[in-house]
Amino acid sequence: MNNLDFQKNIKYEFKNANYLEKALTHSSFVQEKNERCGKDNERLEFLGDAFFDAIISEELFKKLTKVPEGKLTKLRASIVCEKSLAEQGKKLNVGKFLKMGKGEEHMGGRDRDSIIADAMEAIMAAIFLDGGFDEAKNFVLRTFEETIEDAVSGKLTKDYKTELQESLQTNGDVKICYQIDKEEGPDHNKTFYVSLFVDGRQIGEGAGKSKKEAEQSAAKYALESGGDKCILKE
Template sequence: MAEIEKFAAENEIPVQNAQLLNTALTHTSYANEHKNEVIHDNERLEFLGDAILDLVIGEYLFLRFPSWPEGELTRAKASVVCKPSCAECATKFHVGDYMRLGRGEEMSGGRTRISILGDAFEAVIGAIYLDNNYEVASRFILGHMKKFLDLIDQGDYDHDYKSDLQEMVQKHGDVNISYVVTKDEGPAHDKTIWMEIHINGKVMGESVGKNKKEAAQRAAKEAIRRIQLGETV
């Protein structure tokens, strides 16, 4: 709990019940390795946090852009409410350093995995909401998502990231880019697609989307971010 209190203090998160944050930072792999103990993973809090995140960003866009039609609002919201954005926010306040992971996840790089960080960010939102109220959760979300909301203000949120990536990497000669579906779940009308992007055989991005097109765009966006940060292909 001392670590949780440190995490909360560093990130100015109001805490009444530290156990909620502890649960938000507990991955299912850790709970599975400690079945002899009463340990709850963060999946339920992630579910709640995802709904609150969707509402807060939807409300913000609805009020910020009163003349926009539904389709434009939907595209803008999708650019913010996605795993890469959530994972980037989580990275900035060092969620990975405080996660409780199983040994397998720890050794396979779980502390920097987009899906784990993105889910944890949503779980932290759920914990903040339950521990405080909607207004506190909303301030937390809008503060951490400011970068992505500013991009919407600038009109820079609906790019074809696949084309941008192709143009970026081909400056260095022939490059092989492939988009690989690693998992899909759900019925045909409500699929969730997990995807990796491979550049010259190296995994340069992973993403989650409601269809292959959405997942591919998000994977390409993540690959662009990594390349801009100096990662080589």
């Protein structure tokens, strides 16, 4: 696809199109072409991750002047994560513009959250290198405006694992273990099933399209079923 169309999607026009081309090149494409390391977007992803974290941190710091550090950290984590990056990346049709190996594409790579999220961070870095920090910041705040507002208003998905851990550890340390029971489906569309144990006792179970999602589901089950309260009473 024409990268000019993608530039319209992100509302930024590159002076040096090579930055964007690299940001949209997955490592599998480079590997299949037997080209040298460094032509994919992994280094840009590293740089973009740092800018994304800093920009969101500053925005939350300015918006929430009376919120303590711990709460700010949790809010930032709900925005600076694979899920929110992938959601916005899909809205921008990032997957359609990615250059990737045929094998990865056949495995559903164009729709894979982790690949789209990494590409989004690479795009942030590409914009920074091409137009400077203010342009990168404008892109992030414009793209994640709704996500930021949802986080500030408490509408984003809760971090059930952290909530459960804080609940269980009010009376001291406990051993929390998430055990993967089984995996079903092809590699590009797996479902993971997890059991949650606290000090050897099962208090929850869950399922999800990723291990993290399944663990969050198990923690949510434990909280809503009162499993954490049973442990605390013992």
